Amino acid sequence: MLLYNKALDVNHTFLRMTALLIHWNAEAVERDALRLFDFLIANPAHIQKLSVPRDRFVEKKEFKNYSNRYQSFDAMSLFNAMKEIHLIAIGRFIEIGILQLGENTSKYHVVLENIPDDLKVLAESTENSISSKAIYFIVKNLTSISLTGPDGLKKITNLMDYKYDAN
Template identity: 30%
Template sequence: MITYNEAFDINHTFYRILLLLNKMEQDSVEYERIRIWDFYMAFPYEIENIRFGVKPEDRQIKKLFPKKYNPYRKIINPRKLFERMSPYQLSAFNKLASYGIIDKSFHSTGRINVIDRNKLKLILEDMDISLENRESNVLKILTTYFYNMDFYGNNGLKARTNLSEFKYDE
């Protein structure tokens, strides 16, 4: 049986990353952070498994994603799936760099720097995007709440999502 998973589609990955970069107010973000965001764009129901803090704003965000059991969307090993997405994400970033939307030095710097927002907006206009409410909510939360969250350390995004190694971070 042939099945389709948008997480392993280079064009859909390109589309998700375009949406993230467009929604992001800042022009720079860690490469690993945007990879984590992309994972949650591909699998938005996995946000319910993030370890949230005890601050009132953390609880408010957590309430938006209540845990609902659904055997058809259960991911056995999210970390392994996240790593399997890596080559598709890298290809999408290389494509963005070749279009001149992001800086080509992201490999060496570990940061995605948007250098041409006009091209980014033009490509998105050509795509004629209409997002569902859940998608737009996830997009907004990822690019605001999760942007302001520390990335490293025991309470950082890497630790809370458990998608990549965080124990040896500074």
Template identity: 30%
Template structure:
């Protein structure tokens, strides 16, 4: 049986990375944080499983309680790790085309998309759906300000990566 999902499509991974990096508010983002963002952009129903802070309950209300039965993820950690090669290939492709800085990528940091190229590339994309747009806004603002490591960090709240041994 053939099953397709955009999470395991290298070209769609490039598309998602461009969308996320084009909306960055700062100059760079950590690789692990970007991978987590990409996971939630590929699987928006999984947003309901995040442990939000109490003051962020309005964000949780943006996502329906009744998930789409065709988008159920049984084990998010396994799917997240299966996405890794596609995500890394997408980032290396962006670096090889000069859209992000190769030196930062080797340090596990990803830079913003260079503006001169992004206008040309982004202009060819279809407009984002409201759901995708909301996810990107939440990820690049609320989750960008949240610490990545340790208790209460993004890794713990999403339960996609191990956080207990963070320095």
């Protein structure tokens, strides 16, 4: 049986990241935060598994119904498998000028004006197979959280090692 996983499709990754950047509307983004958020958009069921106190992000429970018994996988393994795809997509953003390297090689300045019109229309479309609900949840709740630290994105997603990060 042949299964398609949009998380491993570089074109879909590029589209998801574009939609996220448009809605996030940040001046700068960290590479690892962009990767973590893209994983959550591609796999919205993982949002309900965020490791946060019970009363925080109550709406994360709504993502439980995104579970699909045909796509059972180890989340960290899939996230690691997505790394090269993420780097290709980020490289393309740099080529186009949507992301520009800052003084820190893991942080990018975002230039939304450089998004081609056709791509912008597709990324903002309601019929593009991207969970806008996941994007809104991320922008509302997660974009303000530090990547590192005891309550950082790496820890609450359980997708990246965080024990030796310096704050």
